[in-house]
Amino acid sequence: MSDTKASSPAQDALESVERLIALLAHSLGLTVASKPSYAEPLFSGGDGTPSARIEPSDLPNHVRGLQIGRYAVLLTLLPEAPDEDGIGEVVRRVRNQCVVARSYLSPPAALDLHAILVGPRGSEGVDRWKALALIAERDERVARKLVWLRPLKASADEESFADFAKRSFLARPWVTRGLFSMAPLDNVSRAATFEELPRETAGEWMRLVNQSDVDPDSLVDQLVTSWKRRSTS
Numbered sequence: 764m765s766d767t768k769a770s771s772p773a774q775d776a777l778e779s780v781e782r783l784i785a786l787l788a789h790s791l792g793l794t795v796a797s798k799p800s801y802a803e804p805l806f807s808g809g810d811g812t813p814s815a816r817i818e819p820s821d822l823p824n825h826v827r828g829l830q831i832g833r834y835a836v837l838l839t840l841l842p843e844a845p846d847e848d849g850i851g852e853v854v855r856r857v858r859n860q861c862v863v864a865r866s867y868l869s870p871p872a873a874l875d876l877h878a879i880l881v882g883p884r885g886s887e888g889v890d891r892w893k894a895l896a897l898i899a900e901r902d903e904r905v906a907r908k909l910v911w912l913r914p915l916k917a918s919a920d921e922e923s924f925a926d927f928a929k930r931s932f933l934a935r936p937w938v939t940r941g942l943f944s945m946a947p948l949d950n951v952s953r954a955a956t957f958e959e960l961p962r963e964t965a966g967e968w969m970r971l972v973n974q975s976d977v978d979p980d981s982l983v984d985q986l987v988t989s990w991k992r993r994s995t996s
Contacts, residue, residue, distance in 0.1 A: 773824070773825040773840055774825060776840060776881065776884075777825060777826075777827050777838055777839075777840065777881070779917075779920070780838060780879070780881050780911070780924075781827060781829065781838060783920060783921065783924045784829070784831065784836075784838075784879075784924075784933075786921075787924070787925070787928055787933055788831050788832065788933065791933065791935060791938075793831055793832035793933075794830075794831070794832060795829060795830070795831050796829065796830045797827070797828070797829060797830075798828035798829055798830050798835070798867075799828055800828065800867050801828025801829075801835060801837060801860075801863070801864035801867060802826045802827055802828040802837065802860065802864075803863065804816050804817045804818070804819060804822055804863065805863070806863055806866040807866040807867045808866070817859050817860075817862075817863060821855075821856060821859050822856050822859055822860050822863075823837075823839040823840075823853065823856045823857055823860055824840075825839060825840050826838065826839040826857075826860055827839075828864060831932075831933075833872070833875055833980075834875045834876075834877055834932050835864060835867075835868055835872060835873075835875060835876045835877070836876075836877050836878070836879060837857065837860055837861060837864055837876075837877070837878040837879070837906075838878075838879050838881070839853070839857055839860070839878065839879075839880055839881070840853075840880070840881050840883075841853055841880050841881060841882045841883065841886075841895075841899070841910070842883075843883045845886070845889070845891040845892050845895055847895060847898065850895045850898060850899055851898075853880065853899075854880075854898075854899050854902050854908065857878050857880065857908065858902070858904055858905045858906075860878075861876060861878055861905040861906040862905055864876060864906075865905070865906070875932070876905075876906040876907070877906060877907045877908070877909060877931075877932060878906050878907070878908045878909070879908075879909050879910075879911060879931075880896075880899055880908060880909070880910045880911075881910075881911050881913060882896065882910060882911065882912035882913055883913065884913050884914075884915065884917075885913070885914070885915040886912040886913060887912040887913055887914040887915070887923055888912075888914075889912070892912050893912065896910035896912055909927075909930075909931055911923075911924060911927040935979070937979055964989055964990065964992075967989050968986060968989060971985050971986060971989065972986075
């Protein structure tokens, strides 16, 4: 359920993480908006009926809803103790909250729903916590789940979160200041010499990658669509 009470350590932790997310997202040119409806117990269109609600005991104690670019995100906390049963209970509640959040999203947007589970202060680098984080992340039912284990000192949060983001939807490995020379295998036009790639598809790929100011996510989608057309032709 959403946090509407006076500030608490849990709420302060979520606010701190939200600020880190916003800073990184804005640096990538992504919009960030608060979406309290994602974190409510009521399904979209439920009109307040009991059957359209999930009991608070089946939802995370502290959770925030965000929209980051095209990604719907739920932000919540892991328990303070590295206990497998406790982690399992949190993941179960997060799944339920994800079901609620999906009711506010279109089917395509629901595919981009993520839940970020934040570990307690000092959980980073602890073997027991790393093992439990893997358990939580393996549960991809309803939505993708990512775990950020926080460092011992708050002064290290920004660097730690930046490392975490490298394996999330916020990663931008194609953004680099490095200079690359054209190598033969990088020349898409050469792909036309292979049986698997028709010349028409190679030509379309060349036109797509030569677009100016193309959004990287959009480019990937266009390349995949082009390949699918080849597959079904």
